[in-house]
Amino acid sequence: MGRTAQISRAAILSAGLAIADEHGLTAVTMQAVARRLRVTPMALYRHVANKDDLLDGLVERLLAEVSPPAAGLPWQERLAAMAHGIRATATRHPGVFMLLLSRPAVTGEALGARESVYAALREAGLDPDQVARTERLLSTMILGFAASEAAGRFARHPAAVRDADFACLLEWVGHLIDAAAR
Amino acid sequence: MGRTAQISRAAILSAGLAIADEHGLTAVTMQAVARRLRVTPMALYRHVANKDDLLDGLVERLLAEVSPPAAGLPWQERLAAMAHGIRATATRHPGVFMLLLSRPAVTGEALGARESVYAALREAGLDPDQVARTERLLSTMILGFAASEAAGRFARHPAAVRDADFACLLEWVGHLIDAAAR
DNA sequence: ACCTGAACACCGTTCAAGT
DNA sequence: ACCTGAACACCGTTCAAGT
Numbered sequence: 001m002g003r004t005a006q007i008s009r010a011a012i013l014s015a016g017l018a019i020a021d022e023h024g025l026t027a028v029t030m031q032a033v034a035r036r037l038r039v040t041p042m043a044l045y046r047h048v049a050n051k052d053d054l055l056d057g058l059v060e061r062l063l064a065e066v067s068p069p070a071a072g073l074p075w076q077e078r079l080a081a082m083a084h085g086i087r088a089t090a091t092r093h094p095g096v097f098m099l100l101l102s103r104p105a106v107t108g109e110a111l112g113a114r115e116s117v118y119a120a121l122r123e124a125g126l127d128p129d130q131v132a133r134t135e136r137l138l139s140t141m142i143l144g145f146a147a148s149e150a151a152g153r154f155a156r157h158p159a160a161v162r163d164a165d166f167a168c169l170l171e172w173v174g175h176l177i178d179a180a181a182r
Numbered sequence: 183m184g185r186t187a188q189i190s191r192a193a194i195l196s197a198g199l200a201i202a203d204e205h206g207l208t209a210v211t212m213q214a215v216a217r218r219l220r221v222t223p224m225a226l227y228r229h230v231a232n233k234d235d236l237l238d239g240l241v242e243r244l245l246a247e248v249s250p251p252a253a254g255l256p257w258q259e260r261l262a263a264m265a266h267g268i269r270a271t272a273t274r275h276p277g278v279f280m281l282l283l284s285r286p287a288v289t290g291e292a293l294g295a296r297e298s299v300y301a302a303l304r305e306a307g308l309d310p311d312q313v314a315r316t317e318r319l320l321s322t323m324i325l326g327f328a329a330s331e332a333a334g335r336f337a338r339h340p341a342a343v344r345d346a347d348f349a350c351l352l353e354w355v356g357h358l359i360d361a362a363a364r
Numbered sequence: 365a366c367c368t369g370a371a372c373a374c375c376g377t378t379c380a381a382g383t
Numbered sequence: 384a385c386c387t388g389a390a391c392a393c394c395g396t397t398c399a400a401g402t
Binding site: 229 | 365366367368369
């Protein structure tokens with residue numbers, strides 16, 4: 001602690017995520033991040049290419065937070081665990097979550113999550129040529145719900161109603177997979 | 183035409199929407215809108231409270247574009263027509279469409295669309311206490327798909343694949359409603 | 365009533381300079 | 384190698400002034 005202020009990409013992302021959680025995504029400016037790290041804004045450019053790169057880093061952080069499903073569980077529970085994890089991440093970081101929709105999932109974390117869903121769907125008995133499409137639509141349903149909730153589209157409904165909505169959505173997912181695997 | 187440049191809220195929204203369609207939402211600045219109207223940025227504030235009000239206006243414009251379903255058709259076709267209309271609007275205005283998720287639907291247009299879905303679901307035979315929840319989840323599915331596509335989440339898949347995905351999603355919607363009305 | 369000019373605090377980013 | 388100071392073009396917005 002006796003040293004002069006140190007900085008790193010990890011510290012920058014943590015500061016940016018904290019600001020987004022506290023004051024919204026628009027409050028995440030280079031100056032605000034720098035201020036929180038007690039550094040001039042220009043110091044950030046040593047560790048981050050530009051602001052877009054910083055935002056990409058925040059998305060990475062979110063994806064890393066979605067805990068991978070515990071192997072060994074039946075596929076239904078693995079899918080449900082992933083869905084709950086995504087929703088929890090969205091409510092924890094509502095500001096940043098919107099970025100997930102606009103940035104294609106190309107990081108290792110995101111690809112791993114997709115593979116997990118593929119495995120679960122194959123285990124459920126889906127035709128191999130149906131797996132990819134089903135994964136796209138199912139993740140659209142879950143991401144769409146989580147993003148809507150995070151963005152405040154259901155803000156006038158109490159949490160209990162939103163919980164019941166989500167449970168209903170998961171039930172639908174189960175039925176759809178059963179029907180596809182018939 | 184011989185007059186000096188005239189301005190109005192409608193003209194401002196049209197200019198903003200055109201800029202968003204051509205260069206993305208970030209290009210919609212007060213200065214860019216003013217430049218397109220051949221006016222100083224400060225002139226806009228006579229007709230628009232601030233930039234947030236301008237963005238709200240753009241969302242209104244999008245909602246007004248989703249054509250209401252033709253009455254007289256069976257409920258399945260009315261719902262499908264609305265879904266296609268939403269998707270078409272999203273692909274026409276991808277930049278602005280993201281805003282739809284973050285701004286709660288409180289305008290007359292949005293409430294009317296919701297009522298149309300309610301009517302269709304009642305006609306399908308849903309329990310009255312299931313109608314509101316089902317509407318929320320169905321619109322989440324459609325909006326989620328349209329937003330994902332507009333934001334580029336499916337950009338690496340050709341249009342034919344995305345069309346088939348959407349058709350599959352609509353088929354699911356039909357099955358879910360049938361099951362709920364059983 | 366409607367538009368302009370000048371001004372302010374704030375952005376993202378570059379470049380030369382310090383240590 | 385890493386941070387700073389000064390600078391630039393660009394934001395949103397306010398206020399007094401023009402017509």
